[in-house]
Each structure stands twice: as C-alpha cells, then as structure tokens.
Amino acid sequence: MRKLERQFYDRDTILVARELLGKYLIHHTHGKTLIGKIVEVEAYLGPHDLAAHSAKGRTKRTEVMFGPPGHAYVYLIYGMYFCMNVVTEKEGHASAVLLRALEPVQNIEGKTSGPGLLCNAMGIDKHLHGHDLLSSDFYIAAPDHTPPHVIVKKPRVGVAYAKHWAKRLLRFYIKGNPYVSKP
DNA sequence: TGTTAGATCCAT
DNA sequence: TGGATCTAACAC
Numbered sequence: 001m002r003k004l005e006r007q008f009y010d011r012d013t014i015l016v017a018r019e020l021l022g023k024y025l026i027h028h029t030h031g032k033t034l035i036g037k038i039v040e041v042e043a044y045l046g047p048h049d050l051a052a053h054s055a056k057g058r059t060k061r062t063e064v065m066f067g068p069p070g071h072a073y074v075y076l077i078y079g080m081y082f083c084m085n086v087v088t089e090k091e092g093h094a095s096a097v098l099l100r101a102l103e104p105v106q107n108i109e110g111k112t113s114g115p116g117l118l119c120n121a122m123g124i125d126k127h128l129h130g131h132d133l134l135s136s137d138f139y140i141a142a143p144d145h146t147p148p149h150v151i152v153k154k155p156r157v158g159v160a161y162a163k164h165w166a167k168r169l170l171r172f173y174i175k176g177n178p179y180v181s182k183p
Numbered sequence: 184t185g186t187t188a189g190a191t192c193c194a195t
Numbered sequence: 196t197g198g199a200t201c202t203a204a205c206a207c
Contacts, residue, residue, distance in 0.1 A: 042190070051190070061203055079201030081191050098190060116191050158190050 009069035017043040036102030040173035051162035054094035081116025150175040
C-alpha cells in the first residue's frame with residue numbers, strides 16, 4: 001500500500017478523478033482502520049464550472065477548494081448528509097473530485113453507494129473538512145495490486161441547474177461494480 | 184434578522 | 196413524488 005503524494009492531486013482534475021478509481025480511502029478512527037475502495041467519482045472543474053460550488057466565488061464554505069491540492073472538502077448537504085471531495089490542481093484553481101461510492105474493504109458497516117452514505121460508513125463529517133490527505137489518519141492510497149477495470153463516463157448527478165455543464169460527462173465509475181450508486 | 188435552495192436518501 | 200433537516204449565502 002502506497003499513500004498518494006501531493007503531486008498526484010496537483011494535476012488535471014479529470015485525470016485525477018479517473019485515476020482515483022480503484023484507490024483506497026483510509027480513515028483511522030476510534031481505534032479502527034476503515035478502508036473503502038473508490039468505485040465512483042465526479043469531477044468539478046473550478047469557478048467556470050457552473051455545477052461546482054466554487055462557481056459562487058471564494059466564500060467561507062468554498063475556501064478549501066481554492067487552497068492547495070490534496071485536502072478534503074467536506075460539506076453538509078440537504079441538512080442530512082455529508083459529501084466528501086478531494087481538492088485538485090494548483091492553489092487558486094478551486095477544482096475538486098467528489099467521491100460518490102466505495103466498495104467495502106475493511107471495517108465498513110452500512111451502505112457505501114452514494115456520497116452521503118459513503119461518508120456515514122467511513123465516519124466522515126465536518127471535523128475532517130480541510131483535513132490534509134497526506135496526514136497519517138485520513139488519506140488515500142494505491143493498493144499493491146489493482147485489478148484492471150473499464151471506466152464508464154456519465155453526466156453528473158443532481159446538477160440540472162448548471163445549464164450546459166450538466167450535460168458534460170464528468171462522472172466516472174468502474175464498469176460492472178455492484179457498489180456504483182446509479183449505474 | 185429572515186428566507187431559500189441545495190453535488191441526498193428513503194418511504195410512499 | 197415528497198418529506199426530513201440544517202446551514203451558508205444573500206436579501207432586506
């Protein structure tokens with residue numbers, strides 16, 4: 001297992017999104033190590049992307065997106081669920097990748113198909129907002145052996161308000177994986 | 184200080 | 196198809 005370095009996140013957001021598929025999200029908490037394999041993601045390309053929160057400008061909420069790559073952007077959605085994003089590209093680009101579904105690997109209880117459920121199962125909440133993913137308790141790693149997979153491209157979910165940006169194929173998932181939220 | 188919409192999920 | 200449930204963002 002090899003922890004992803006800063007450089008991994010400091011690249012084109014679509015590339016990072018695609019390469020995050022198959023990687024392991026790891027959270028050491030309450031004496032346990034929770035591990036889930038990333039099987040579905042969405043790319044949010046920055047302030048010009050009308051579906052991205054950073055399109056609203058630099059605010060208290062989106063501050064982390066404007067910061068350096070390799071940090072977690074966690075927010076509460078619909079008052080009920082948390083969503084977990086990975087900040088990508090150079091500081092100021094305000095782009096990120098939303099994690100939408102995981103395949104349980106270790107110590108995972110409950111559903112992991114969907115951004116809200118995924119955070120629930122991994123113990124992710126507001127306290128991890130802005131957390132550095134090069135830390136020792138919450139990070140993403142490449143497993144020693146990654147089985148080959150085919151990537152499917154689809155429009156992003158729940159962003160109909162984003163006009164033409166809603167049609168872009170910026171959602172990626174592992175073809176045939178049973179944990180994908182909306183195949 | 185008040186209002187509103189939202190990168191969701193689940194039951195009906 | 197609608198209800199749960201909360202907060203950042205913006206209007207006033």
